[in-house]
Amino acid sequence: MNVTLHAAPILRTVLREQVRIVARSLIREARAFAAVLAIVAVVIGVEIFYGRAALWFDSDDWAAIGLVALVFPFSVWRRDRLFMPAFLWTLPVNRAQLLYAKVFAGWVWLMVAFIVFVAFQFALSLLSGLASPQIISFDAGIGITALYLLGSGILLGLRHPLRWFLGAAGVLIMLGLLERGLASGPWAFEIFFETPQLKSAVERFTSAWQRLPRFAQSLIPNLLMLVVGFLTVRTAASRHADNRRR
Amino acid sequence: MLELQDVSHVYPNGTRALQRVSLSIPRGMYGLLGPNGAGKSTLMRCIATLQTPTEGGIRFGNTDVIKQPDELRRTLGYLPQDFGVYPRISAYAMLDHLAVLKGVNSAADRKATVETLLHQTNLWNVRKKALAGFSGGMRQRFGIAQALIGNPALIIVDEPTAGLDPEERNRFLNMLAEIGENVVVILSTHIVDDVADLCPRMAVLAEGRVLLEGAPLELIGATRGRIWTKAIERRELETLRQQHEVLSTRLRSGRTVIHILADNPPGDGFTSVQAGLEDVYFASLAEARRAA
Numbered sequence: 171m172n173v174t175l176h177a178a179p180i181l182r183t184v185l186r187e188q189v190r191i192v193a194r195s196l197i198r199e200a201r202a203f204a205a206v207l208a209i210v211a212v213v214i215g216v217e218i219f220y221g222r223a224a225l226w227f228d229s230d231d232w233a234a235i236g237l238v239a240l241v242f243p244f245s246v247w248r249r250d251r252l253f254m255p256a257f258l259w260t261l262p263v264n265r266a267q268l269l270y271a272k273v274f275a276g277w278v279w280l281m282v283a284f285i286v287f288v289a290f291q292f293a294l295s296l297l298s299g300l301a302s303p304q305i306i307s308f309d310a311g312i313g314i315t316a317l318y319l320l321g322s323g324i325l326l327g328l329r330h331p332l333r334w335f336l337g338a339a340g341v342l343i344m345l346g347l348l349e350r351g352l353a354s355g356p357w358a359f360e361i362f363f364e365t366p367q368l369k370s371a372v373e374r375f376t377s378a379w380q381r382l383p384r385f386a387q388s389l390i391p392n393l394l395m396l397v398v399g400f401l402t403v404r405t406a407a408s409r410h411a412d413n414r415r416r
Numbered sequence: 417m418l419e420l421q422d423v424s425h426v427y428p429n430g431t432r433a434l435q436r437v438s439l440s441i442p443r444g445m446y447g448l449l450g451p452n453g454a455g456k457s458t459l460m461r462c463i464a465t466l467q468t469p470t471e472g473g474i475r476f477g478n479t480d481v482i483k484q485p486d487e488l489r490r491t492l493g494y495l496p497q498d499f500g501v502y503p504r505i506s507a508y509a510m511l512d513h514l515a516v517l518k519g520v521n522s523a524a525d526r527k528a529t530v531e532t533l534l535h536q537t538n539l540w541n542v543r544k545k546a547l548a549g550f551s552g553g554m555r556q557r558f559g560i561a562q563a564l565i566g567n568p569a570l571i572i573v574d575e576p577t578a579g580l581d582p583e584e585r586n587r588f589l590n591m592l593a594e595i596g597e598n599v600v601v602i603l604s605t606h607i608v609d610d611v612a613d614l615c616p617r618m619a620v621l622a623e624g625r626v627l628l629e630g631a632p633l634e635l636i637g638a639t640r641g642r643i644w645t646k647a648i649e650r651r652e653l654e655t656l657r658q659q660h661e662v663l664s665t666r667l668r669s670g671r672t673v674i675h676i677l678a679d680n681p682p683g684d685g686f687t688s689v690q691a692g693l694e695d696v697y698f699a700s701l702a703e704a705r706r707a708a
Binding site: 180184191194195197198249255256258261262264 | 461464465466467486487489490491492494496498502503504505509513514516517518519520521566567569
């Protein structure tokens with residue numbers, strides 16, 4: 171019996187399709203985002219109306235957006251069964267390719283949201299009469315991308331990503347508490363960092379760092395984060411190659 | 417023709433899900449019957465390239481399913497119990513999406529395919545409705561629509577009529593029967609009537625082994641003269657269970673009607689009855705239990 175095989179999916183078409191379908195699946199998030207912007211616009215509008223300076227948030231501070239970028243993959247991959255035999259695996263599309271395509275699609279819409287947010291901030295800054303509104307710098311985009319990739323890698327590479335996220339948050343809180351405790355030191359950390367060799371290495375690094383141009387000081391950590399993000403996604407993708415359950 | 421040769425599967429925890437299963441499945445509808453835990457789902461997953469059996473071989477035409485899973489996927493239609501992703505998306509958009517992932521690369525071909533399938537499965541009027549709002553029957557018809565994308569030569573349907581009302585079930589089975597004329601369709605179920613109505617060939621699976629294989633009529637014929645029936649009082653049932661191999665009990669006009677398996681006339685008011693596929697199924701399970 172000869173079986174006729176139909177064509178295999180083309181990467182370009184799969185990529186375009188992922189961008190389209192991820193957009194459709196993110197409608198609820200898009201509505202929530204629009205609602206937040208609308209509320210902020212109303213509040214600031216009232217402030218402007220009464221002649222008070224309205225743009226109270228620092229437009230160069232993108233930590234909040236970074237946090238959103240980190241957890242955004244949970245929305246993109248919601249309901250996907252990543253670690254069990256799932257229906258999508260029976261389709262002839264390459265699994266790793268599909269994974270990268272979906273990560274890319276999520277990134278596209280994250281960047282769209284980011285640009286909308288920057289434009290929104292810019293418009294409000296102009297309306298509130300601030301002379302030179304600070305706009306989130308270009309490397310914020312890199313940082314947000316890096317955090318999104320990191321979040322995607324964690325989600326795709328771990329069987330229980332939420333537990334890891336919560337665990338990491340717990341560890342950070344513990345370290346924060348520990349740091350407060352250290353104020354009354356000397357503790358092991360302080361003793362370690364006070365060793366002459368380490369202290370002089372840190373000082374040399376700090377002095378070299380401060381000689382760098384300002385844009386480089388911002389760009390280098392973001393690029394490093396970007397590389398880490400890419401590597402995380404790549405490592406996670408290797409777990410989703412065609413390794414069928416045994 | 418789909419050929420399974422000595423397919424065995426042992427899970428890492430030691431559970432033997434399949435034990436040397438060998439089947440030749442020709443074009444047409446093929447029923448795979450078995451109780452829960454018989455190994456049907458494991459077998460379906462192995463054929464659908466979701467799982468690699470620990471031993472044995474699976475071939476579909478010239479394709480080695482275990483070594484060339486991508487080739488099989490290019491001719492496979494699989495109806496799962498749940499699609500999992502994008503419940504808020506319309507039937508049209510989801511079919512279009514799946515058509516892309518199945519390799520229907522041209523937008524015009526995709527449009528034609530999706531529209532034909534929506535008409536064929538009688539979902540055209542609800543094409544803009546989100547899948548999450550579909551009834552069980554609509555979801556199953558959507559499942560068949562997506563399974564048919566790309567004219568597959570092998571279709572696997574896993575428990576397709578579970579939870580359907582009689583009208584939807586009837587409509588769904590008619591649709592399957594039409595499809596099954598030209599391709600290999602494996603219908604995995606524990607509902608005997610689905611197999612009896614549709615499948616010219618079938619197998620009964622229990623505890624990972626093939627107990628019976630053949631055409632339903634032949635299998636029914638092989639049980640001729642061994643099935644006996646009697647209407648009894650409910651309180652007699654336990655005693656009769658101890659004396660005979662009771663295959664099934666059914667309430668009829670307030671009385672319990674039992675079917676038993678016996679090579680010789682059991683006497684005691686029992687009369688011979690024309691066996692049905694259900695009797696064959698229960699008899700094979702009973703014999704397997706006895707042999708164990």
